[in-house]
Amino acid sequence: MKTIRNMFEQLYWADKRILDALEAGGDGESEAEAVRLLSHTLRAEQVWFTRLQGQDSNHLPLWPNDSLDDCKRLAQEMREAFSAYLAELTDERLDDVISYINQYGRSYRTSVQDILTHLALHGQYHRGQINMKLRTAGMEPINVDYITFVRLQGQ
Numbered sequence: 001m002k003t004i005r006n007m008f009e010q011l012y013w014a015d016k017r018i019l020d021a022l023e024a025g026g027d028g029e030s031e032a033e034a035v036r037l038l039s040h041t042l043r044a045e046q047v048w049f050t051r052l053q054g055q056d057s058n059h060l061p062l063w064p065n066d067s068l069d070d071c072k073r074l075a076q077e078m079r080e081a082f083s084a085y086l087a088e089l090t091d092e093r094l095d096d097v098i099s100y101i102n103q104y105g106r107s108y109r110t111s112v113q114d115i116l117t118h119l120a121l122h123g124q125y126h127r128g129q130i131n132m133k134l135r136t137a138g139m140e141p142i143n144v145d146y147i148t149f150v151r152l153q154g155q
Helices: 002-024 029-052 068-088 091-095 112-136 146-153
Strands: 097-101 107-111
Touching: 002 029, 002 068, 002 112, 002 146, 029 068, 029 097, 029 112, 091 112, 097 112, 107 112
Parallel strands: none
Antiparallel strands: 097 107
8 A cells, every 4th residue: 555655645746746837838739738638647537536436437528628727626636535545545455346337338347456556657658748748848847757756755
């Protein structure tokens, strides 16, 4: 559980760093695409959280046209939701299997541990894409590496 909780703390930290950079940046096409990617990442968290609650997620969009303010709000909502969820989650429950239907109507069964690991990795993948968009826009990419997060926690 410690590793998963750390991965989510890093996820919150990285999202905040990306949000701060986007807020300080301009309004060009690359920044708009970066916001779109961040929105997708946050919406995926929302979809998976809904599934972890045993609820249907099919009504939730994965690629909406959220604004940066929408992303800020959703990032805070997801942080609060997952923080509460992870605070109650035990090691024994990590192996619980969740049944769900994805956005394309396919049925799956996946362990809680695999879902949570996927979320942490999915976010890092898209934050890498966001950094590429920031560089294209002439901005400095944001260091969101896990090891940087760990080093900063030790200070």
